Amino acid sequence: MSSPPHRLELRGVTKRFPGCLANDQVDLVLRPGEIHALLGENGAGKSTLVKIIYGVLHADAGRIQWNGQDTHIPDPAGARRLGIGMVFQHFSLFDTLTVAENISLGLDQPGPMDALSARIAEVSERYGLSLDPRRHVHNLSVGERQRVEIVRCLLQDPKLLIMDEPTSVLTPQEATRLFETLRRLAAEGCTILYISHKLEEIRALCDTATVLRGGRVVGSCDPRRETARSLAEMMIGTELSTPERLPQGEAGAAKLQVRHLSTTSDNPFATNLKDVSFEVRAGEILGIAGVAGNGQAELMAALSGEALVPDPASVAIEGRPAGHLGPRERRLLGLAFVPEERLGRGAVPELSLSENALLSGYAREPLVRSGLVHFGRARSYAERIIGAFNVVTHGHRAEARSLSGGNLQKFIIGREILQKPRLLVVGQPTWGVDAGAAAAIHRALIDLARSGAAVLVISQDLDELFVLSDRIAVLFHGHLSESRPTHHTSVEEIGLLMGGLFNHPPDEDEVDRAV
Amino acid sequence: MSAELALLGPILAAMLAAATPLLFAALGELVVEKSGVLNLGVEGMMLVGAVCGFAVAVQTGSSTAGFVAGAAAGAGMAALFGVLTLLLLANQVATGLALTLFGVGLSALIGQGFVGIPIADVPELYIPGLTDLPVIGKALFGQDALVYLALAAVPAVHWFLYATRKGLILRAVGENHAAAHALGYKVIRIRFLAVLFGGAMSGMAGAFLSLDYTPMWAEGISSGRGWIALALVVFATWKPGRVLLGAWLFGGVTIAQLHVQGLGIDIPSQLLSMLPYLATVIVLVVISRDVARIRLNAPASLGKVFHPDA
Numbered sequence: 001m002s003s004p005p006h007r008l009e010l011r012g013v014t015k016r017f018p019g020c021l022a023n024d025q026v027d028l029v030l031r032p033g034e035i036h037a038l039l040g041e042n043g044a045g046k047s048t049l050v051k052i053i054y055g056v057l058h059a060d061a062g063r064i065q066w067n068g069q070d071t072h073i074p075d076p077a078g079a080r081r082l083g084i085g086m087v088f089q090h091f092s093l094f095d096t097l098t099v100a101e102n103i104s105l106g107l108d109q110p111g112p113m114d115a116l117s118a119r120i121a122e123v124s125e126r127y128g129l130s131l132d133p134r135r136h137v138h139n140l141s142v143g144e145r146q147r148v149e150i151v152r153c154l155l156q157d158p159k160l161l162i163m164d165e166p167t168s169v170l171t172p173q174e175a176t177r178l179f180e181t182l183r184r185l186a187a188e189g190c191t192i193l194y195i196s197h198k199l200e201e202i203r204a205l206c207d208t209a210t211v212l213r214g215g216r217v218v219g220s221c222d223p224r225r226e227t228a229r230s231l232a233e234m235m236i237g238t239e240l241s242t243p244e245r246l247p248q249g250e251a252g253a254a255k256l257q258v259r260h261l262s263t264t265s266d267n268p269f270a271t272n273l274k275d276v277s278f279e280v281r282a283g284e285i286l287g288i289a290g291v292a293g294n295g296q297a298e299l300m301a302a303l304s305g306e307a308l309v310p311d312p313a314s315v316a317i318e319g320r321p322a323g324h325l326g327p328r329e330r331r332l333l334g335l336a337f338v339p340e341e342r343l344g345r346g347a348v349p350e351l352s353l354s355e356n357a358l359l360s361g362y363a364r365e366p367l368v369r370s371g372l373v374h375f376g377r378a379r380s381y382a383e384r385i386i387g388a389f390n391v392v393t394h395g396h397r398a399e400a401r402s403l404s405g406g407n408l409q410k411f412i413i414g415r416e417i418l419q420k421p422r423l424l425v426v427g428q429p430t431w432g433v434d435a436g437a438a439a440a441i442h443r444a445l446i447d448l449a450r451s452g453a454a455v456l457v458i459s460q461d462l463d464e465l466f467v468l469s470d471r472i473a474v475l476f477h478g479h480l481s482e483s484r485p486t487h488h489t490s491v492e493e494i495g496l497l498m499g500g501l502f503n504h505p506p507d508e509d510e511v512d513r514a515v
Numbered sequence: 516m517s518a519e520l521a522l523l524g525p526i527l528a529a530m531l532a533a534a535t536p537l538l539f540a541a542l543g544e545l546v547v548e549k550s551g552v553l554n555l556g557v558e559g560m561m562l563v564g565a566v567c568g569f570a571v572a573v574q575t576g577s578s579t580a581g582f583v584a585g586a587a588a589g590a591g592m593a594a595l596f597g598v599l600t601l602l603l604l605a606n607q608v609a610t611g612l613a614l615t616l617f618g619v620g621l622s623a624l625i626g627q628g629f630v631g632i633p634i635a636d637v638p639e640l641y642i643p644g645l646t647d648l649p650v651i652g653k654a655l656f657g658q659d660a661l662v663y664l665a666l667a668a669v670p671a672v673h674w675f676l677y678a679t680r681k682g683l684i685l686r687a688v689g690e691n692h693a694a695a696h697a698l699g700y701k702v703i704r705i706r707f708l709a710v711l712f713g714g715a716m717s718g719m720a721g722a723f724l725s726l727d728y729t730p731m732w733a734e735g736i737s738s739g740r741g742w743i744a745l746a747l748v749v750f751a752t753w754k755p756g757r758v759l760l761g762a763w764l765f766g767g768v769t770i771a772q773l774h775v776q777g778l779g780i781d782i783p784s785q786l787l788s789m790l791p792y793l794a795t796v797i798v799l800v801v802i803s804r805d806v807a808r809i810r811l812n813a814p815a816s817l818g819k820v821f822h823p824d825a
């Protein structure tokens with residue numbers, strides 16, 4: 001009996017970029033109906049490989065076989081004709097267009113809008129992905145946006161569905177529902193190529209895993225028979241050191257107090273904060289969870305001073321009202337912050353590391369003398385950061401954008417921590433950062449808190465918050481839940497809060513959404 | 516019929532004519548901006564369109580040939596802009612400003628031999644009965660073909676953008692070029708076509724000025740209408756219907772202030788000539804105060820350089 005042909009087979013696929021070999025002789029076999037994980041750290045070559053399969057990039061060498069036939073994938077439209085669909089990590093959606101218009105753009109033969117809307121309703125019904133085709137995408141939650149992408153792929157009746165980090169933006173409950181949909185698709189014979197950093201979820205979902213490191217395939221395994229730790233070690237090639245949670249010391253005086261903070265924004269895409277109150281004490285780490293777009297960006301801006309708040313007393317640093325102060329004055333009060341966006345907010349991509357060190361360091365490190373930059377000190381400060389935080393770079397002259405995500409994040413966090421802040425606010429500290437760097441960053445944040453500083457971490461990654469935080473609170477539609485001690489709560493409970501199951505007054509937005 | 520009412524007919528007709536060049540230029544620029552490209556060279560493209568249209572009409576004796584030449588010249592200027600910004604990735608703002616400066620100089624050079632040459636007027640529509648109607652007859656049924664063409668372009672552009680698949684793709688490219696590229700759309704080709712269309716419309720606006728509205732060639736004949744057209748697009752929050760209202764407002768005040776000048780009221784004529792520009796800007800600023808509306812309609816990738824690497 002001959003086995004059915006492989007759905008997709010790559011042999012010796014190689015892709016070279018100037019200065020780096022992104023894929024080196026990669027072999028990959030995908031069978032019909034399997035859920036196949038593609039694992040690897042940042043820069044291991046996962047996204048390059050996926051882009052080759054989806055026709056966005058072309059391999060320099062190697063063969064691609066589709067259902068046993070040699071094939072060439074010229075562009076994404078060609079990939080879609082073969083039956084390959086892709087759900088992107090950063091959604092390829094258009095905010096000001098409707099769901100139906102967005103889906104229509106991803107189809108080659110969309111047909112008339114009315115018929116398309118009917119098909120969207122039917123398919124989303126069948127797979128339990130409820131969607132209203134007439135709504136504008138900017139009104140949708142992140143989970144709903146992902147459904148748009150998935151439904152767009154499903155309408156083309158795909159034989160291979162590529163999912164790039166699909167759960168990084170979902171609540172645990174939403175992720176569970178997504179897994180059910182994926183299993184159903186696989187049972188119908190669709191192959192799923194699943195890319196994720198979250199090893200637990202790969203163990204729960206996938207049948208096979210292929211591990212990439214440095215552009216090469218370094219192994220494949222059955223993830224159900226591995227532990228998260230063994231998978232991580234396969235990815236990074238060395239033993240993993242995870243930070244242990246030390247018992248919390250005495251929580252000291254409140255370093256940051258937020259009282260009845262509400263914001264209003266001109267931006268129709270923004271989520272206004274509604275009567276948010278919390279405090280962070282010396283020596284503790286407070287985690288704020290929530291699905292992206294529930295007010296995290298607005299909270300970050302209100303705390304850092306990027307956006308001023310009407311009532312100065314609603315944000316107090318070290319007991320002093322600071323709502324009316326700009327970022328520099330707040331830094332002088334003892335606040336340091338690491339924004340979520342590394343390139344553009346956390347660092348200037350085109351500037352060297354020593355210049356980037358100067359940008360926030362000048363307030364408390366003596367890097368400026370009577371208005372002139374002391375380049376020697378800026379350089380040694382940058383070198384101190386590079387040394388203390390193991391930043392892999394060719395020196396302080398390197399441009400910020402030349403660093404990998406994890407190394408740049410270590411540099412930015414190091415820049416703030418070396419200033420010995422009494423209060424540190426961090427957004428998404430390990431987003432898109434590989435396991436090794438993430439462990440180092442977590443270690444540094446815990447050490448900072450144990451040395452007596454107050455740390456606030458805003459993150460969508462629950463695993464991270466459970467490793468780091470002493471207390472966790474949840475943002476939903478601009479409301480903040482009560483915080484609860486980490487050891488008295490569970491991922492499930494926080495997940496329910498992330499879906500809005502806590503007591504808060506109903507507000508106009510939600511009424512609008514319900515209508 | 517009273518004397519005031521008799522005056523109203525010609526005023527209405529003149530207002531529609533004065534609004535026409537703005538309509539052409541602004542609708543063209545609207546399509547360009549909806550595709551995500553900011554071309555500040557409208558004034559330059561108008562001038563080159565005006566002089567080329569005029570020269571060809573003088574040489575051939577055909578105003579139709581003149582309009583075609585004007586549109587082609589505008590598209591040629593736009594092609595230059597497209598090559599620089601879309602293929603060579605030059606900054607769009609700087610390139611657009613340079614295009615206007617270039618157009619001012621180039622049109623003066625080409626137009627040297629044409630200053631003061633008279634040209635036959637473009638024939639106007641005449642429908643017996645309708646055109647002779649009092650007050651509205653001349654305004655509605657006695658205009659040049661181009662006036663009607665500009666009016667027809669308003670619903671046509673709206674229909675293209677919001678009812679056709681090509682229009683949807685164009686809006687998508689302007690909204691998020693990276694996502695459009697990832698879906699396999701040819702961002703640069705689509706933008707280039709939009710830029711060419713915008714150039715042809717600007718050239719047409721210029722040719723209307725030199726062949727029909729004035730009709731003669733003089734240096735700087737567009738006198739800032741290209742800039743007003745640009746402002747119109749933003750203040751109209753990228754909606755064709757609102758562009759029409761803005762253009763009518765500008766046309767109306769232009770004609771009204773001419774009549775005030777004609778009545779001999781003691782206001783310096785420079786102040787009055789300024790009025791249409793001032794009134795248009797003020798009114799449009801007031802009606803576009805709604806920041807949310809601008810954010811929802813503004814193409815999010817407007818003016819951003821698109822680099823199609825991985």
